[in-house]
Amino acid sequence: MTNSESNRLKDKAFQVFGIFCTFIGLVVLAIFLFNILKEGLTRIDWDFIMNLPSRRARRTGILTAWAGTLWILVLTAIIAFPLGVGAGIYLEEYARKTRLANFLEINIANLAGVPSIIYGLLGLEIFVRQMHMGGSLLAGACTLSLLILPIIIVTTREAIKAVPRSIRDGSFALGASKWQTIWNQVLPASFGGILTGIILSLSRAVGEAAPLIVIGALAYVPFTPASPLDEFTVLPIQIFNWTSRPQAGFQTNAAAAIIVLLLITFLLNGLAVYLRNRQQKKIKW
Amino acid sequence: MLNFRLNYSKYNLTLLLGSTLLLGACGDNRNGEGGSDMSGSIQIDGSSTVYPITEAVAEEYRLEAPDVRVTVGVSGTGGGMQKFTRGDIDIADASRAMSPAEDNMARENGISYVQLPVAYDGLTVVVNPENDWVKDITLAELKKIWEPAAQGKIKKWNQIRPEWPDKEIHLYGPGVESGTYDYFTEAVVGKSHSSRGDYTASEDDNVLVQGVSTDPLALGFFGFAYYEENMNKLKPVPVDDQNDSNGKGAILPSQETVKDGSYAPLSRPLFIYVNSKAAQRPEVVDFVNFYLENAPALSEEVGYIPLPAEKYKEQQQKFDAFVKSDEPDSTTAKQE
Numbered sequence: 001m002t003n004s005e006s007n008r009l010k011d012k013a014f015q016v017f018g019i020f021c022t023f024i025g026l027v028v029l030a031i032f033l034f035n036i037l038k039e040g041l042t043r044i045d046w047d048f049i050m051n052l053p054s055r056r057a058r059r060t061g062i063l064t065a066w067a068g069t070l071w072i073l074v075l076t077a078i079i080a081f082p083l084g085v086g087a088g089i090y091l092e093e094y095a096r097k098t099r100l101a102n103f104l105e106i107n108i109a110n111l112a113g114v115p116s117i118i119y120g121l122l123g124l125e126i127f128v129r130q131m132h133m134g135g136s137l138l139a140g141a142c143t144l145s146l147l148i149l150p151i152i153i154v155t156t157r158e159a160i161k162a163v164p165r166s167i168r169d170g171s172f173a174l175g176a177s178k179w180q181t182i183w184n185q186v187l188p189a190s191f192g193g194i195l196t197g198i199i200l201s202l203s204r205a206v207g208e209a210a211p212l213i214v215i216g217a218l219a220y221v222p223f224t225p226a227s228p229l230d231e232f233t234v235l236p237i238q239i240f241n242w243t244s245r246p247q248a249g250f251q252t253n254a255a256a257a258i259i260v261l262l263l264i265t266f267l268l269n270g271l272a273v274y275l276r277n278r279q280q281k282k283i284k285w
Numbered sequence: 286m287l288n289f290r291l292n293y294s295k296y297n298l299t300l301l302l303g304s305t306l307l308l309g310a311c312g313d314n315r316n317g318e319g320g321s322d323m324s325g326s327i328q329i330d331g332s333s334t335v336y337p338i339t340e341a342v343a344e345e346y347r348l349e350a351p352d353v354r355v356t357v358g359v360s361g362t363g364g365g366m367q368k369f370t371r372g373d374i375d376i377a378d379a380s381r382a383m384s385p386a387e388d389n390m391a392r393e394n395g396i397s398y399v400q401l402p403v404a405y406d407g408l409t410v411v412v413n414p415e416n417d418w419v420k421d422i423t424l425a426e427l428k429k430i431w432e433p434a435a436q437g438k439i440k441k442w443n444q445i446r447p448e449w450p451d452k453e454i455h456l457y458g459p460g461v462e463s464g465t466y467d468y469f470t471e472a473v474v475g476k477s478h479s480s481r482g483d484y485t486a487s488e489d490d491n492v493l494v495q496g497v498s499t500d501p502l503a504l505g506f507f508g509f510a511y512y513e514e515n516m517n518k519l520k521p522v523p524v525d526d527q528n529d530s531n532g533k534g535a536i537l538p539s540q541e542t543v544k545d546g547s548y549a550p551l552s553r554p555l556f557i558y559v560n561s562k563a564a565q566r567p568e569v570v571d572f573v574n575f576y577l578e579n580a581p582a583l584s585e586e587v588g589y590i591p592l593p594a595e596k597y598k599e600q601q602q603k604f605d606a607f608v609k610s611d612e613p614d615s616t617t618a619k620q621e
Binding site: 222259 | 337341360515
């Protein structure tokens with residue numbers, strides 16, 4: 001075998017390996033989806049979506065759970081968006097490359113790796129107890145905001161970094177201030193990327209159960225929340241609760257609730273992809 | 286003894302009838318006016334084992350008193366107790382009795398409480414259906430398997446009883462954070478929260494069911510409801526506590542043996558704890574009374590075993606006395 005032949009063989013082998021790696025993820029997802037759909041799809045009907053929780057597996061519903069999840073989603077977005085984007089802009093545009101900036105940067109990266117239950121304990125002490133929010137939607141949203149803040153900061157910075165230096169220089173050359181440059185040039189150009197980051201991080205927050213259980217989110221709530229200070233439950237807690245019940249009917253309910261939760265995250269992810277594509281088409285440099 | 290049991294089954298029948306009537310009545314209530322003009326909110330949190338009973342009671346109570354907002358959390362017996370002893374919640378669900386440390390906490394925070402058993406759970410020892418050698422097991426043998434000293438040493442069936450085969454034993458049990466684990470270790474090893482560490486642990490009992498039902502060399506334990514729902518996949522092991530005063534020989538867990546106490550020591554009571562300050566609010570008193578009235582039917586419906594009828598009566602009296610003794614002019618006044 002000549003040298004070039006063996007190289008070609010290696011090339012081919014690597015290609016096969018690459019395809020194999022790609023398909024592992026897809027196959028796992030497909031098996032997972034198939035199992036969940038097979039078990040849960042028939043359980044989803046209007047009653048399941050609109051019923052209050054019940055001890056009877058066939059009568060129970062997820063009304064208060066998905067209402068809680070939507071509340072959490074919106075509140076978390078409202079809280080995390082300005083904080084994360086503000087921090088990202090500061091770190092990328094204003095902060096000098098000093099030791100402090102370095103220190104902040106490393107710690108934000110570390111925060112992204114902290115297990116979610118730790119955020120729950122933090123939220124319990126700060127929001128629930130010190131700030132007297134109780135086990136409310138607001139306390140839950142604040143806790144989840146902390147959880148996704150590092151992701152938003154990092155993606156905001158990446159999006160801002162992708163705006164070419166020449167755009168800023170052109171703006172400055174026309175006499176714009178730093179803030180005018182950021183507001184009129186940098187942010188519009190990077191907004192698609194920033195939104196994508198926020199939406200993806202929200203779809204992670206929507207799937208969290210552990211930190212919310214710690215701050216006192218409930219499992220049985222027979223009313224939909226009417227204000228941010230109300231008590232609540234969310235879909236992942238219902239799913240967690242149902243999978244650990246002995247009766248088979250609850251396993252089916254869990255599968256059905258998983259489908260609803262997946263639908264929410266797929267919608268969010270789809271929205272993120274759509275916004276990114278639209279943004280890419282709009283920018284012409 | 287026999288007499289007592291006979292009475293018992295009679296009671297069960299009336300109970301069943303009673304609960305059917307009750308459920309029917311509740312259904313009617315939904316359309317008409319509610320059965321009570323109570324309002325307010327009741328916060329409950331704690332054990333996920335007790336949760337199904339409390340959920341069922343809360344669901345039925347909602348038909349009775351639609352304006353009372355009852356919420357139930359599942360932060361675990363430990364988590365619930367922490368909130369209860371700080372005065373954050375009105376009622377705690379618990380799958381074990383309050384620990385001395387928790388009791389101290391409550392005292393420090395000026396909280397007095399009443400403990401009310403609401404149902405039994407029978408911890409069930411199970412093996413795989415293919416296991417044809419285990420016919421029964423003694424408490425001493427269970428201790429030999431599960432005590433901390435067994436770690437890395439007791440690895441084969443014949444080390445437990447010589448006539449059992451020279452095959453590996455695979456152990457399955459609840460995770461160390463669960464009240465089930467605490468109770469089992471207390472009853473079997475003699476010390477709560479102390480056992481060998483080299484066993485397959487899961488917080489989700491369905492995972493343990495899965496494990497034991499697919500592993501011919503398995504031995505595991507979990508709550509009775511999980512066995513009841515998976516009878517065809519598991520083989521229960523009768524346990525002999527070598528104490529003939531509460532039933533002779535090895536005894537299988539069942540509604541009867543758990544209820545009459547012969548499945549000692551592996552039948553455990555499940556509790557609710559009521560805060561004394563909360564017990565001054567009429568909706569809490571009403572809810573707890575409703576709980577004790579309906580616990581027999583509802584606990585059975587969700588897979589647990591009701592206490593004997595007279596025990597519920599005792600709890601009712603205990604609670605009545607507690608409510609009276611804690612009226613603002615007596616005990617609470619002293620605390621403040």
